[in-house]
Amino acid sequence: MENPGLFTAIHRPGDKSPSQVDFVVRTPADLVRIQRQEAAEICNVFGMSMAHATMMLRTMRWNREKLIERYIDDAERVLRDAGIADIETDAARPTVLPLRHQLCEICFSNEPNVPMYALACDHAFCVECYNEYLSHKIQDEGLSARIQCPGTRCPNVVDEPSVEMLAHPVDYVKFQRLLLRSFVDENQVMKWCPAPGCEYAVECHTPQSALDSTVPTVKCRCGHEFCFGCGYANHQPCICNLTQLWLRKCMDDSETSTWISVNTKECSRCRSIIEKNGGCNHMTCRKCSYEFCWVCMGPWAEHGRTWYHCNRYGEQSSQAARDSQEKSRSSLKRYLHYYNRYANHEQSARLDHQLYLKTEKRMESMQQKSDLSWIEVQFLRDAVDTLVECRMTLKWTYALAFYLEPGNLTTLFEDNQCDLEMATEQLSGLLERPLERKSIPALRQQILDKTAYVASRRQILLDDTAEGLADGRWRFNMSLIN
Amino acid sequence: MAATLPKRITKEIERLVKDPVPGIVAQPHEDNLRHFNVQMAGPTQSPFEGGEFRLELFLPEGYPMEPPMVRFLTRIYHPNIDKLGRICLDILKDKWSPALQIRTVLLSIQALLSAPNPDDPLDNGVAQHWKDNEKDAIATATAWTKQYAQPAPQ
Numbered sequence: 218m219e220n221p222g223l224f225t226a227i228h229r230p231g232d233k234s235p236s237q238v239d240f241v242v243r244t245p246a247d248l249v250r251i252q253r254q255e256a257a258e259i260c261n262v263f264g265m266s267m268a269h270a271t272m273m274l275r276t277m278r279w280n281r282e283k284l285i286e287r288y289i290d291d292a293e294r295v296l297r298d299a300g301i302a303d304i305e306t307d308a309a310r311p312t313v314l315p316l317r318h319q320l321c322e323i324c325f326s327n328e329p330n331v332p333m334y335a336l337a338c339d340h341a342f343c344v345e346c347y348n349e350y351l352s353h354k355i356q357d358e359g360l361s362a363r364i365q366c367p368g369t370r371c372p373n374v375v376d377e378p379s380v381e382m383l384a385h386p387v388d389y390v391k392f393q394r395l396l397l398r399s400f401v402d403e404n405q406v407m408k409w410c411p412a413p414g415c416e417y418a419v420e421c422h423t424p425q426s427a428l429d430s431t432v433p434t435v436k437c438r439c440g441h442e443f444c445f446g447c448g449y450a451n452h453q454p455c456i457c458n459l460t461q462l463w464l465r466k467c468m469d470d471s472e473t474s475t476w477i478s479v480n481t482k483e484c485s486r487c488r489s490i491i492e493k494n495g496g497c498n499h500m501t502c503r504k505c506s507y508e509f510c511w512v513c514m515g516p517w518a519e520h521g522r523t524w525y526h527c528n529r530y531g532e533q534s535s536q537a538a539r540d541s542q543e544k545s546r547s548s549l550k551r552y553l554h555y556y557n558r559y560a561n562h563e564q565s566a567r568l569d570h571q572l573y574l575k576t577e578k579r580m581e582s583m584q585q586k587s588d589l590s591w592i593e594v595q596f597l598r599d600a601v602d603t604l605v606e607c608r609m610t611l612k613w614t615y616a617l618a619f620y621l622e623p624g625n626l627t628t629l630f631e632d633n634q635c636d637l638e639m640a641t642e643q644l645s646g647l648l649e650r651p652l653e654r655k656s657i658p659a660l661r662q663q664i665l666d667k668t669a670y671v672a673s674r675r676q677i678l679l680d681d682t683a684e685g686l687a688d689g690r691w692r693f694n695m696s697l698i699n
Numbered sequence: 700m701a702a703t704l705p706k707r708i709t710k711e712i713e714r715l716v717k718d719p720v721p722g723i724v725a726q727p728h729e730d731n732l733r734h735f736n737v738q739m740a741g742p743t744q745s746p747f748e749g750g751e752f753r754l755e756l757f758l759p760e761g762y763p764m765e766p767p768m769v770r771f772l773t774r775i776y777h778p779n780i781d782k783l784g785r786i787c788l789d790i791l792k793d794k795w796s797p798a799l800q801i802r803t804v805l806l807s808i809q810a811l812l813s814a815p816n817p818d819d820p821l822d823n824g825v826a827q828h829w830k831d832n833e834k835d836a837i838a839t840a841t842a843w844t845k846q847y848a849q850p851a852p853q
Contacts, residue, residue, distance in 0.1 A: 322798040323763055325710040340798070350797055353764035369796045369803070 234676060236453060236683035240421035240435040240445065243407070248397055248418060255281055263288065265304055268376045272299045275362045278403045300365065300374030303337035311379045314341060321346055323367065334383060336375065340368030344383060351375070351384040351392075361395035411448050412441035421445040428457045430686045451609060454682035455617040459693070463616040467556060479549050485514050555619040562612035569605055576601045579652065587657040596661060600648060600668045607641040607675050614678065622692040626685065633678045640671045704732055707763060711801050723805050725756065733758040737769075737805065741848065742813040746840035747775070750848030754784075754808070756801065766795035767804060774847040776840040778817040778826035786811070787821035 233239070243251070252271065258281060259270035276299045277284040288295050296304055313332045320327040323346035335341035342350070350367050354360045364380070366373040375383075380392055401407045401418045405425075410417050415437060423433035423445060432453045433445040442451040444460075452460045481492045487505040498511040508517040580594045614634045621627045644667045650660060685691050712732065715725050722740035727733070737754040741747030753772040759765050769791060771784035779787040790799060790807055820826030829836040 323707070324705075325707045342798070346797070350764060353761065357761075357764075365796075367797050369790075369798050370794065371796070 234680050234683075235687065236432070236434075236676070236679035238421060238423050238431065238433040238435070238445070240419050240433075242410075242438045243418045243420055244438075245397060245416055248400060248407075252279075252400055255279060259284065268378050269299075269301055269304060272301060272362075272374060272376060275299070275399070275403070278405070279400065297372065300363070300372055301337075301376075302373040311376075311382050313344060313382075323350070334379070336366050336373050336379065338366055338368065338371055338373045340366050340371055342367055347383045348385060351380060352388045355384065355388045355392050355395065359395060361392050362399055408445055408448065410437035410439060410441055411443055412437060412439050415439040415441060419445065430456075430689065431683065432456055432686070452613045452616075453610060454679050454686075455613040456686065459617060459620050460613070462695075463559075463619065466552075467559075476549060476553075482511070482514065485509060485516075552619065555615045559612050559615040562608045562615075565608050566605065566612070572601055572605075576648070579648075583652055583657060586652055586654050589657070589661070596665055596668070597648070600644060600664050603668050603672050603675075604641065604644055604648065607637060607644075607671050610675050610679065611638055611641060614682075617682070620693045620695060622694050624692060626690060626692075630678075630682070630685075633674070633681065637671065637674045637678055640667065640674055643667060644671050708732065708758060715801065720802055720805060723809065725801060725805060733762075735801070739805065739809060739812075741844060742809055745813045746837045747777075747812050747844050747848070750844035751850035752848050756804075758801075763797040763799075766791050766799075767801065769804065769808065774843060776825060776836075776843040777812065778815050778820045778822060778829045779811060781822045785821065787819060 252274075253267070255274055256267050256270040259265070259274060260267055262285060263270070273284055273288070273295055274281065276295070277287065284295070311334070313334050319333060319341055321331065321333065321341070321343040323342050326343065332344045333341045334344055334347050347367070351364065354364045362374070364375045365371060366375060377392075377396070381389055384392060398409075401409055406422050407418050407420050409415075410419060417437050417439060419435045419437060421433055421435055423431060425446065427433075428446040432455070434442060434451050434453050435445045436442045443449065444452055444457060447457040447460065449457075449460060449464075455463070477490065481490045483489065484491055484502040484505065484507055486507040486509075487502060489502060489504045491500070491502065493500070493511055499508065499517055500511050501508050509515060510517055576597050580591075580597050583589060583594050583597070584591065611634070614630075614637075618627070618631060618634065621630065644664070647660065647664050647667055652660075682691075712727055719725075722742075724738040725735045726737075727735050735756040735758075737756055739752045739754060741750035741752065750773075752775060754769060755772055757768045759768060769786060771780055771786065773784075774782070775784075781787075786808060788807060788811055790796070790804065815829060817826040817829035825836070828839070
């Protein structure tokens with residue numbers, strides 16, 4: 218039996234809440250072990266070598282049941298797809314061919330006593346050429362599982378033991394890394410942690426089809442929290458589809474142009490874009506000094522005696538134009554309402570690093586100014602951790618809220634959001650308070666209480682949204698395109 | 700100066716000279732032995748019959764691990780060859796094997812002339828023509844052969 222301690226499950230204290238999913242962080246060593254176990258199962262069933270079993274599993278994207286079924290159905294086809302020439306050969310112990318006088322078709326050398334190698338298909342090449350061939354495939358083409366025999370149109374795949382024997386150690390190391398990468402990439406229940414430089418993978422069994430009703434947020438051992446569904450950084454409680462839509466909308470320049478078209482007009486002479494931010498209708502272009510009426514855009518001089526009261530204003534055509542402008546303005550206003558709040562939290566999140574540095578300093582000065590020990594000032598750090606988490610959650614609640622239909626549930630959601638927002642800002646304010654010797658114990662208590670409060674508010678909001686998603690309770694103002 | 704030529708290329712050149720492929724002449728440039736001028740006779744019973752096609756072939760630094768680069772210099776009406784002379788042939792791309800040679804590559808190109816494959820086109824216009832009205836497309840190819848691929852008078 219394998220050592221169960223190697224399964225390093227992230228422990229979930231007690232029952233998990235509705236907003237959490239089960240997942241396991243896998244180290245590279247775990248991944249190698251899992252591959253071996255899977256292959257060993259196949260070996261047990263069909264009695265073939267590990268290398269061959271692994272090759273067949275790869276073509277079936279590591280779906281063991283499917284492989285067993287297909288192999289029983291049509292073994293020959295499975296072997297052909299996997300590029301195995303002869304299942305009877307012992308791929309575990311490849312050997313260099315006994316020396317013979319044969320032409321190597323790569324270097325055209327036919328000197329005697331040159332060590333040569335061939336797969337079961339018997340396409341022999343000298344060991345040196347094989348080495349160069351593998352190096353080219355691994356280093357230049359980034360291939361691993363599907364390196365074919367160098368023979369012309371030969372479908373057989375160079376198995377791992379052969380690569381180990383023939384390739385340069387540097388190439389073999391990269392070969393193994395590529396194999397490992399493809400193992401996770403091909404596996405439906407595994408994903409690499411997208412954090413830069415992180416080498417862990419996360420295993421999670423939430424299927425892609427459930428992404429409309431759940432946000433599978435996982436936390437890698439490196440500390441990075443991300444969505445297992447789309448790989449984007451934690452975007453709870455907003456589901457993947459809406460997250461993509463929202464991000465695209467925010468990035469899209471069309472919103473900028475909508476804003477420009479709604480809020481500005483062009484000078485009728487020099488075409489400069491002008492935003493009117495107050496004052497009367499008598500406009501003077503800053504650039505070309507053209508004087509015109511903001512209402513009808515005609516030259517000011519022609520307004521004669523009706524100055525400050527454009528007589529074209531009451532006409533039907535201008536009435537209609539104003540109505541349509543009103544409409545697009547209100548939808549823009551709505552978007553900007555959510556976007557500003559979203560962007561606000563994102564901006565704060567960008568300053569996280571500074572906040573942590575500042576907190577570090579405050580923790581020091583708090584120790585100097587009071588008789589609190591290092592351990593006792595850790596609460597400040599916890600408070601900042603919570604603050605950052607809450608800001609991230611709040612950020613995505615605004616994206617979600619933008620897509621919610623108005624209704625009682627939405628009102629409840631917004632109340633929860635408002636509550637969390639307020640408490641988060643209060644916590645943020647407490648963290649900024651100047652440190653005075655006398656008030657430190659009281660401040661500490663306040664911060665501790667507030668931290669616990671916002672953390673629980675956040676959990677309530679996340680759980681409620683997750684339950685709503687699972688029950689299909691939420692109504693969105695657009696159809697979810699899959 | 701270019702690095703010394705690998706033994707394999709020297710041997711290939713020797714063999715091409717000693718034992719040429721029928722209907723194909725491949726000659727390396729004097730100043731660059733990796734660069735070949737190729738003359739290919741249009742295969743019999745094809746719209747390219749009677750034509751004399753010029754190609755260039757270059758062996759990149761990575762040869763034979765990487766495929767040679769080949770293109771037609773003579774204009775040709777063929778669904779797998781575009782107007783820049785680039786050739787759509789699997790062995791020149793992902794199906795390349797270091798066990799292939801200049802000789803086998805040129806033979807494959809000649810075979811491609813005999814058997815155009817409009818289902819894997821490089822030039823969509825020509826391929827569509829080939830699929831819609833093969834007879835008419837072949838007539839155009841024959842006309843192009845007459846117009847552009849006449850052997851230079853000796």
